[in-house]
Amino acid sequence: MTTLPPHAERTRQQSDLWSSKARTWSRWARPLEAMATRFNEILTEAAGVTPGARVLDLAGGAGEPAMTLARKVGDDGFVVSTDLVPAMLPTIRERGREAGLGGVLTVAAADMEHLPFAPASFDAVVSRFGVMFAPHTQAVADGIRRVLRPGGRTALMIWTTREASTMLEVLGTAVEAELGVEPAHPDALGPFRFGSCTRLPDALTRAGLTGVTAETHVFSPRPRLADDFWRPQLDMSWGHRLDARPEARPAIETRIRTAFAALADAEGRVPLRAEMRVVSGVAPG
Numbered sequence: 001m002t003t004l005p006p007h008a009e010r011t012r013q014q015s016d017l018w019s020s021k022a023r024t025w026s027r028w029a030r031p032l033e034a035m036a037t038r039f040n041e042i043l044t045e046a047a048g049v050t051p052g053a054r055v056l057d058l059a060g061g062a063g064e065p066a067m068t069l070a071r072k073v074g075d076d077g078f079v080v081s082t083d084l085v086p087a088m089l090p091t092i093r094e095r096g097r098e099a100g101l102g103g104v105l106t107v108a109a110a111d112m113e114h115l116p117f118a119p120a121s122f123d124a125v126v127s128r129f130g131v132m133f134a135p136h137t138q139a140v141a142d143g144i145r146r147v148l149r150p151g152g153r154t155a156l157m158i159w160t161t162r163e164a165s166t167m168l169e170v171l172g173t174a175v176e177a178e179l180g181v182e183p184a185h186p187d188a189l190g191p192f193r194f195g196s197c198t199r200l201p202d203a204l205t206r207a208g209l210t211g212v213t214a215e216t217h218v219f220s221p222r223p224r225l226a227d228d229f230w231r232p233q234l235d236m237s238w239g240h241r242l243d244a245r246p247e248a249r250p251a252i253e254t255r256i257r258t259a260f261a262a263l264a265d266a267e268g269r270v271p272l273r274a275e276m277r278v279v280s281g282v283a284p285g
Contacts, residue, residue, distance in 0.1 A: 036064040036065070036068075037068055038219065039064075039065070039128060039157065039219075039276070040064060040065035040067075040068035040069070040128065041068065042157070042217055042278060043065050043068075043126050043128055043155050043157055043278065044065070044068060044069060044072055044126075046153070046155035046215070046278045046280045047124040047125070047126050047153045047154065047155035047280065048123075048124060048153040049069060049072050049073065049123075049124050049126075050072075050073075051072070051073060051074045051076060051077060052073060052074065052076040052077045053072075053073045053077045053123040053124055054073075054077060054078055054121065054122045054123045054124075055069050055073060055077070055078070055079045055080070055122060055123065055124045055125070055126065056079075056080050056082065056115075056117065056121070056122045056124070056125045056126070056147060057069060057079060057080065057081040057082065057126055057127070058082055058112045058125065058126070058127035058130055058131065058140075059082070059083055059084070059112060059127050059128075059129075059130025059131065059133065060081035060082055060083045060088065060089075060092055060107070060130075061083065061088055061092075061128075061130070062088060062091045062092065062095075063081070063091060063092040063095045063096070064128060065126060065128050066079055066081035066092055066096070066105055067095060067096070067099065067101070067105070069105075069126070070096060070099075070101040070104045070105040071099075071101065073104060074104070075103065075104060077104065078104055078105075078106065079104060079105045079106070080106050080107070080108055080117075080122075081105060081106070081107050081108075082107070082108045082109070082110035082112070082115075083107075083109065083110070084109070084110070084111050084112070085109075086109045089107040089108075089109060092105070092107045093105075093106075093107050112127070112130070112131070112134050112140050112143065113134055113135070113136050113139040113140055113143065114139070114143070115143040115144075115146070115147055117147045118147070119146050119147065120147070120148065120149040120150065120152075121147050121149070122147050122148055122149065122152060123148075123149055123152045123153075124148075124152055124153050124154065124155070125144045125147060125148055125152070125153075125154040125155075126154065126155050126156070126157075127156045127157065128157045129157055129158065129159065129191065129276075131156045131158065131194075131200065132158055132159075132189070132190070132191060132192075132193040132194050132200075133189050133191075134189075135189060137199060137200060137203045138203045138206065138207070140203070141200075141203035141204045141206065141207035141209075142207045144204070144207065144209075145204075145207040145208050145209055145283060148283035149283065150283055150284065150285035151282065151283060151285040152282070152283045153280060153281070153282050153283075154204070154209065154280060154281055154283075155278055155279070155280040156200065156278065156279045156280070157276055157277070157278050158193075158194045158195065158200065158276065158277050158278075158279065159191050159192050159195055159275070159276055159277075160192070160195040160196070160216065160275045160276060160277055161192055161195045161196055161275075162191075162192055164195075164273065164275035165272075165273060165274045165275055165276075166263070166270075166271075166272040166273050166274070167230055167233055167272055167274065168191075168233070168237070170230070170256060170259045170260060171230060171233060171234050171237065171238065171256060172237075172238075173255075173259070174252050174253075174255035174256045174259065175234075175238045175241060175242075175252055177252075177255060178245075178248045178251050178252050178255070179241055179245055179248055179252075182241065191237075194277075194279075195277070198214075200214075200279045201213075201214050201279050201281075204279065204281045205281070208283075208284065209281030209282060209283060209284075210281065210282050210283075210284050211280075211281055211282045212279070212280070212281040213279070213280055213281070214277055214278070214279045215277065215278050215280075216275065216276070216277050217275070217276055217277070217278065218273060218274065218275050219272075219273075219274040219276075220271065220272065220273055220274075221272050221274070222265075222269040222270065222271050222272070223269065223270055223272065224268055224269055224270075225260055225261060225264045225268050225269065225270050226268060228257075229270075230256055230260065234252075234253075234256070
């Protein structure tokens with residue numbers, strides 16, 4: 001039996017995990033597009049994306065922020081949306097085609113630690129809630145620096161902490177109450193990996209990017225309690241655990257509804273807080 005080196009094994013584990021989520025992410029991609037656009041606009045601005053730009057999207061998932069980026073660059077630019085998991089790519093391609101963006105938006109299977117693109121190929125490199133899942137952060141930063149043209153920008157969006165985002169805290173608590181805490185990855189490759197440290201901006205600085213900043217953004221939506229607004233996030237973030245224990249889903253959903261009902265106001269709306277950070281930098285010219 002062949003044993004993979006530790007680095008390759010970690011990458012394989014990430015690929016297997018996200019392959020198991022691909023169908024769920026694809027199912028919820030279109031219903032969540034309006035909400036996703038608000039996050040995407042922050043990335044677009046931080047990365048300095050303008051009409052005609054050449055943009056690389058890392059860990060593109062089911063097409064966000066690629067759709068927003070493709071509309072922004074227009075017919076004179078192009079967007080390449082990549083993902084480690086090939087099963088994610090057909091949804092991105094189909095969404096682009098349906099929106100009339102097929103000539104602007106292309107997809108490619110790619111490991112963000114080993115980008116298969118020529119030096120100085122892009123005006124901007126972005127990633128929305130993806131970079132924290134790459135085992136080797138410095139390899140990602142070095143690759144971004146290599147493919148950026150002089151003066152090009154990168155913008156990487158990450159979550160801060162689970163406690164700082166109401167939805168993630170309520171859902172995570174409910175799942176853990178019924179299924180227990182999921183065993184931590186030995187390298188802590190979770191969504192909040194960079195939320196309370198400077199590891200990501202430090203890596204960009206070591207890669208040679210200049211003007212590296214980390215800016216925190218807070219959203220405060222007020223969804224209707226009756227709409228079960230939390231269901232897409234539950235399926236996308238914890239669906240792999242629920243699929244393994246389907247009998248636990250009713251109890252988990254009851255816990256979630258009870259928790260959000262306790263937060264709802266007199267109009268039946270739930271005040272939420274979502275906190276994220278955008279780390280950005282510029283390739284020296």
